[in-house]
Amino acid sequence: MRSAAGWLKRFARTLVVVVMVVSGSTVLMRFAPGYLSDAREMDSRYGDAARVELSAEAARSASLKQLLWTEFGGWTRGNLGVSRQYEVPVAELIVPRLAVTGGLLLRAIVLAWTLSICAALVSSAGRTPSLIWQLPSTLLLAVPTAAMATICMLSDRGGPVLVMTFLVAARDFKFLDRMLRKAWRDPHLLQARAQGLTIFRLVYAHILPSIASQLLALATFSIVTALSALVPVEVIFSVPGLGQLAWSAAMNRDLPVLLAVTTIMAVAVTFAGMPGDGAREWQGV
């Protein structure tokens, strides 16, 4: 009962965060200095039409209350607005790309976790942090994602999944190594090792449960890391996903698309963080 109430409370908090994210992004976008400007205004052939569209948009969004009401109303009905660039409903642009981006993120995160957990388990068993393990992750984190993707593409080795896997794995490894190093030195684990428990049993029955809540928090962090790499990776490798759509929208000042993609990402991050918060509360951290 207590657990259900806790989940309900967390869900309500998540909803409040989502509402604040949508409102904040809408207000930020509406009052941005370039909201009511269009590149077509500079072209004499399209200037007049663009100015008519912009004045209609200015009239529509003059009242903030009305704008937020329209925005939330539209979202609840699945209407995310109309793309300025393509002149089609934003939802039509987003839906087919969700699967592409979702698949890319899922593969990269699963591979990164497998890689980083294996590396951290081996690395943390040593007495001191070894340069052999620390150096590659430090180097990978020092290369901007865009540069890593460009180098991979030029050398014709690796694709979007590999670049994102390396980035997420390098970041996760740093945390996992520290976490596991601390866990290996717990007195009860030293005792269990002295009694001759197998490594598999130690990891499965003692280490993983003790760091479960931190692992869930790290999982959320992995999603955030992967999302931050999504745009450069999709743009450079020409992957038709949400990152590429957001970049194209940013380059062409298609703010309704950009707002919708940003909000979807924020909602994904907020909901992804719920299990981690729950586990921390359960463990009393």
Added chain:
Amino acid sequence: MKSRIAAWWLLSALVAIAIAVLALPGRSYSNQDREQPLAGASAQHPAGTDGLGRDRMVRVAAAFLLSLGGAILASAATTAAAAGVGTLSAFSPATLGRFAMLVCDVFLALPWLFLLMMVRSALPLTTSPAHSASVTFLVLAALGWPACARAVYRGSLELRDAEWMLQARAGGLRGTQIVRHVLPNLMPLLLPQFLICIPAFIIAEANLGALGLGIGEPLPSWGGMLHELDNSAMLLRTPWVYLPIGLLILVLLLLEAIALEV
């Protein structure tokens, strides 16, 4: 400790070299040598020129100083904001503190790159390069504070409940006096945060620039220079194309070495 000092010295040397390169007479990051576009290394242009005939070494030096300076300022701003929000939230009534943390959650939920893209693309079409540079670092600073503010909030809560603090408050210390005592105690939390944010902001600016949404031309930026890597013909022509990315990685490794040992 030794590697930290070595990293400090090396970084300082790089800054001094960059200033010296820019201070040489007749050198400007926007000067074009139209006779020599995409030239290799020569006495006149030690690291060659880019596609518009601009001296690559001067541009790299300017990008390095601009990026490092902008990231340091943004990091200072974000750390100060985090210290302010975290401390005030901890010493305010609980409801206000919880609300401040809810606002932090909102910021943490927003994927910074998407928000940065949204803000950048919503700037007027006539935005100047200097304005675009300041907006880029300002937005980075505005987005970087919530994670640190949460840590400061936790640290400040512990300080608020510490015995010496109870004694000080019972003794009648005013709010400003309390803050004066709290801030030095938060330094072990704030200094690493400040140092960690610098490389993070440099990478963010480079990624944004590589997408064409960072600092506008003709101001040089890491991201803008990473564009050169797209041109495979140029890569075959001169190895100096790799200078910006090589130097960027070196700077980031040095900054990480400094941050790690604090």
